[in-house]
Amino acid sequence: MATIHIAYERESESTMLSELLTGRGHKVIRSANGIEALEAARRDPPDLVLSDILLPKMDGFALCRKWKQDERLQSIPFIFFTTRHDDPKYERFAEELNADRFLARPSEPDALVSAIDELLARSKAMGTGTERLPVLNEANVRLSMQVIELQAQSRKLVESEASFRKLFDASPCPQWVTDQGSQRHVLVNESALDLLGYTREEFLALVSNDLDGTVSSSALPRGIQSLRRKDGHSLALLRDTRSIEFRGKKAELNAACDLTEHAETLASLERELKLQRSILESGPDGLLLIDIDGHVLDANPAYCTLTGYSKSDLLNRTFASLEIGTTPNDSRQAISKPEARYASRHRHKSGKMIDVEVTENEPPGQGGLRVIYIHEVSPRAAELGQRRLAAGLELQHFSYDLDEVALMRRAAELAASFLGSPFSAVLNVSPAGKDLAVAVRFTAGQSSAERVEERPRPLGRTGVWSEVVKTGLPLVANMTKNRAAIEGLPDIQRCVVAPFREQGETKGLLAVANRASDYSEEDKDELAQFAEELWKIVKAKRSHLITMRQLQRADIAMESLIAMLSRMIEIHDPHTSGSASRVAGLAVALGRELGLDGQKQHSLRNAALLHDIGSVLVPAAILGKPHPLTELEMALVRMHPRAGKSLLASIDFNSPVADIVEQHHERLDGSGYPNGLKGEAILFEARILGVADVVEAMCSRRAERPALGIDAALEELERNAGRLYDSRVVTACTGLFRQHGFLLPS
Numbered sequence: 245m246a247t248i249h250i251a252y253e254r255e256s257e258s259t260m261l262s263e264l265l266t267g268r269g270h271k272v273i274r275s276a277n278g279i280e281a282l283e284a285a286r287r288d289p290p291d292l293v294l295s296d297i298l299l300p301k302m303d304g305f306a307l308c309r310k311w312k313q314d315e316r317l318q319s320i321p322f323i324f325f326t327t328r329h330d331d332p333k334y335e336r337f338a339e340e341l342n343a344d345r346f347l348a349r350p351s352e353p354d355a356l357v358s359a360i361d362e363l364l365a366r367s368k369a370m371g372t373g374t375e376r377l378p379v380l381n382e383a384n385v386r387l388s389m390q391v392i393e394l395q396a397q398s399r400k401l402v403e404s405e406a407s408f409r410k411l412f413d414a415s416p417c418p419q420w421v422t423d424q425g426s427q428r429h430v431l432v433n434e435s436a437l438d439l440l441g442y443t444r445e446e447f448l449a450l451v452s453n454d455l456d457g458t459v460s461s462s463a464l465p466r467g468i469q470s471l472r473r474k475d476g477h478s479l480a481l482l483r484d485t486r487s488i489e490f491r492g493k494k495a496e497l498n499a500a501c502d503l504t505e506h507a508e509t510l511a512s513l514e515r516e517l518k519l520q521r522s523i524l525e526s527g528p529d530g531l532l533l534i535d536i537d538g539h540v541l542d543a544n545p546a547y548c549t550l551t552g553y554s555k556s557d558l559l560n561r562t563f564a565s566l567e568i569g570t571t572p573n574d575s576r577q578a579i580s581k582p583e584a585r586y587a588s589r590h591r592h593k594s595g596k597m598i599d600v601e602v603t604e605n606e607p608p609g610q611g612g613l614r615v616i617y618i619h620e621v622s623p624r625a626a627e628l629g630q631r632r633l634a635a636g637l638e639l640q641h642f643s644y645d646l647d648e649v650a651l652m653r654r655a656a657e658l659a660a661s662f663l664g665s666p667f668s669a670v671l672n673v674s675p676a677g678k679d680l681a682v683a684v685r686f687t688a689g690q691s692s693a694e695r696v697e698e699r700p701r702p703l704g705r706t707g708v709w710s711e712v713v714k715t716g717l718p719l720v721a722n723m724t725k726n727r728a729a730i731e732g733l734p735d736i737q738r739c740v741v742a743p744f745r746e747q748g749e750t751k752g753l754l755a756v757a758n759r760a761s762d763y764s765e766e767d768k769d770e771l772a773q774f775a776e777e778l779w780k781i782v783k784a785k786r787s788h789l790i791t792m793r794q795l796q797r798a799d800i801a802m803e804s805l806i807a808m809l810s811r812m813i814e815i816h817d818p819h820t821s822g823s824a825s826r827v828a829g830l831a832v833a834l835g836r837e838l839g840l841d842g843q844k845q846h847s848l849r850n851a852a853l854l855h856d857i858g859s860v861l862v863p864a865a866i867l868g869k870p871h872p873l874t875e876l877e878m879a880l881v882r883m884h885p886r887a888g889k890s891l892l893a894s895i896d897f898n899s900p901v902a903d904i905v906e907q908h909h910e911r912l913d914g915s916g917y918p919n920g921l922k923g924e925a926i927l928f929e930a931r932i933l934g935v936a937d938v939v940e941a942m943c944s945r946r947a948e949r950p951a952l953g954i955d956a957a958l959e960e961l962e963r964n965a966g967r968l969y970d971s972r973v974v975t976a977c978t979g980l981f982r983q984h985g986f987l988l989p990s
Contacts, residue, residue, distance in 0.1 A: 278302025536612030858888030
C-alpha cells in the first residue's frame with residue numbers, strides 16, 4: 245500500500261480519483277490548492293503525487309517546479325492527470341519540469357492506474373537522490389518564459405467565470421448561494437435582493453436562518469416555504485435548493501418563485517369556505533346532503549329542530565321516507581337543471597305534518613350528490629319564496645356566463661318581477677358611505693335593465709337610503725305621497741331597499757319601488773335574501789378572477805424556473821445544447837397523437853425539458869468524452885435519472901414529473917435503468933419520453949459519433965417494438981415522421 249497525495253480543486257474529480265485509488269488499497273491525502281499540497285508533503289512526504297494543472301493559489305506547474313527543487317521531494321514521482329487541457333504544449337511544459345508522467349484527455353482510468361503502479365515500483369527500486377536537480381534548474385529557466393502564457397490562460401478562465409456570473413445576475417428568478425459549512429450567503433443576484441429588500445452587503449452578512457419566515461409550513465400549501473423580508477413581512481415562496489460546488493467548497497444553490505399573493509388568495513378562499521359552512525350550520529332553514537341512492541349523509545341543526553329528529557336518527561334514512569306528500573309532478577317548477585324547487589310536506593317525529601318548500605341542487609362534478617334546502621312556509625310566504633328562489637337559481641345558473649354588470653342588470657329585472665314592482669335599481673355606495681350613484685335601472689315596459697353612468701350624489705343625513713346605508717339593515721317605506729328621489733330615479737311612493745354588505749360596510753343597495761299595494765315584511769325579507777345571494781355571487785366572481793390571475797402568474801414563474809434549470813443543464817454539458825427542447829417537441833406531439841389530455845401533455849413537456857437534469861451531478865469530462873465509456877464511467881452516467889428525481893422531488897408540479905424523469909430510461913423487458921422496471925410498471929408518459937429521447941439522440945451529433953439520422957432511429961424503434969419500446973408509442977412515432985412529415989424542432 246502506498247500513500248498518494250491528490251491535488252485537485254474540483255471536489256467531484258478529487259472524490260472520483262480517491263475512490264479509484266482507495267479501492268486498490270492505497271492511502272489517499274487530498275488538497276484543494278497547490279500551496280496546501282506542497283506544505284502537507286513537506287511535513288509528511290507521500291509515495292507519489294497526482295495533480296491537476298489549474299489549481300487555486302499555486303497552479304500545478306508551479307507546484308511541480310517547487311516539488312522538484314525540494315531535496316526531500318524531488319525523487320517522489322509526480323504525475324499530471326488532467327481533463328482540462330489536451331494541447332501538446334502543456335505536455336512539453338511538464339516534460340521540461342521533469343514530471344514523471346503527463347496524462348491528458350482522453351486517457352482512461354486504467355492507463356492512470358498502470359502509470360501509478362509502474363512509477364511506485366521504479367521509485368521503490370531507485371530510492372532517493374539528487375541527480376535530477378540540474379535538469380530541474382534548467383527546466384525552471386524555460387518554464388519562467390512560459391508562465392506568462394499560463395497566466396493569460398488563467399485570465400481567460402476568469403473571464404469565462406465572469407460570463408457565467410452575468411447570466412446568474414441577470415436571471416429574473418431570485419437566486420442565491422449559501423456555504424454549507426458556515427451557512428453564510430456568498431453570492432446573490434439582483435432579483436433576490438429586490439424580492440427580499442436587502443442591499444448586497446446586508447444580504448451577504450446574513451446566515452441561512454436569518455431568512456426564516458414567521459408563518460408555519462403547515463399553514464402553507466404543500467411545497468411552499470415562508471421567508472422573511474428585511475421589513476419583517478413574510479413571503480410565501482416556491483423554493484428549490486440543491487447542492488453544488490462553489491469556489492472549492494460545498495454550497496447550496498437556492499432558486500425561488502414568489503407565490504405570496506397566490507397563497508394569500510388560497511387562505512382567503514379557505515376562510516370563505518369555513519364561513520359558508522358556519523352559515524349553513526347556523527342558518528334558519530333546514531339542509532340535507534343526499535347521496536345518489538337517496539340516503540341522508542348529513543343534516544344541519546335547523547332541520548333537526550324543524551322535524552324533532554336527532555342527526556343520528558336521520559343518517560342513512562332515505563329522503564323519500566321523510567316526505568309525506570308533494571304537489572303533483574306537473575305542478576313542480578323545475579328552474580334549471582340540475583336544480584329544482586317544489587312544495588312538499590315533511591313529518592315531525594311526533595307525527596304532525598309540516599308544510600315546507602324544498603329546493604334541490606345537484607352540484608356539478610359531485611357524483612350524484614344532492615344538496616336539499618327545506619324551508620317552513622305559510623301559503624303566501626311559500627308563493628313569494630318560490631318566486632325568489634326561482635330568481636336566485638337563475639342567477640346561479642347564469643353567473644359564469646354573465647359579467648358583473650350583466651349580472652346586476654338581470655338581478656334588477658328579477659327583483660322587480662318576483663315582487664310585482666314596476667321599478668327596480670342597483671345603486672353604488674362610496675367607500676366613505678357619503679355618496680350614492682345609480683348603476684343599473686329597470687322600468688316596466690323596457691326590454692331589459694339599462695346600465696346608468698350617473699355621477700355620485702350626496703347621500704344626505706335622513707331618508708330611506710341613508711338609513712339602510714348606516715344600519716346595514718333592509719327597510720320598507722310605504723308613503724302616502726310621492727317623494728323626490730336622487731337624480732337618475734323616478735319619484736318614489738312605496739319602496740323596499742336591501743343592502744349589499746361586506747365586512748360590516750354597505751357596498752351598495754338593491755331597491756324595488758312604486759308597487760300599487762304596500763310592501764310587507766315578507767317582501768323585505770325575500771328581497772334581503774335575494775340581495776345577499778346576489779352579493780355572494782358577485783364576490784365569488786371577483787375572487788375567482790383574482791385566483792385565475794394569481795395562477796397565471798404562478799404558471800409564468802414555474803415556466804421561468806423550468807427554463808432556467810434547462811439552461812443550467814446545457815451549460816454543464818454543451819454537447820446537448822437544444823436537446824431538451826427537441827425531445828420536448830417530439831414528446832408532446834406523440835402525447836397528442838396518443839390522446840393524452842392537455843394537463844398530461846403539459847406534464848410530459850416539463851419532464852422532457854428536465855429529463856437530463858440529473859446529469860449535472862456527472863463530471864462534465866465523462867459526458868463530453870469522445871470515446872466509449874469504461875464500466876466505472878458508465879455506472880456514474882446511469883445515476884442521472886435517479887439523481888434527476890431527487891433534484892425535482894421538492895418542486896410541486898401537480899403531476900408526476902419527477903417520476904417520469906426517473907423512468908425515461910426504463911425498458912419494457914426490464915433491461916433499462918435505474919430500477920429495471922418492466923411493462924405497465926413504467927408510467928405511460930415515461931414510455932413516450934423514452935422513445936422521444938432515443939429518436940433525438942440518434943438524430944443528433946454527439947462527442948463520440950456523428951448524427952445517425954431519422955431512418956436509423958425509426959428502424960431501431962421498429963426492431964425493438966414490444967421488447968424495449970411500447971408498440972403504441974412506436975406506431976405513433978413512425979406515423980408522425982412518415983405519414984405526417986414531422987420534423988424535429990431546430
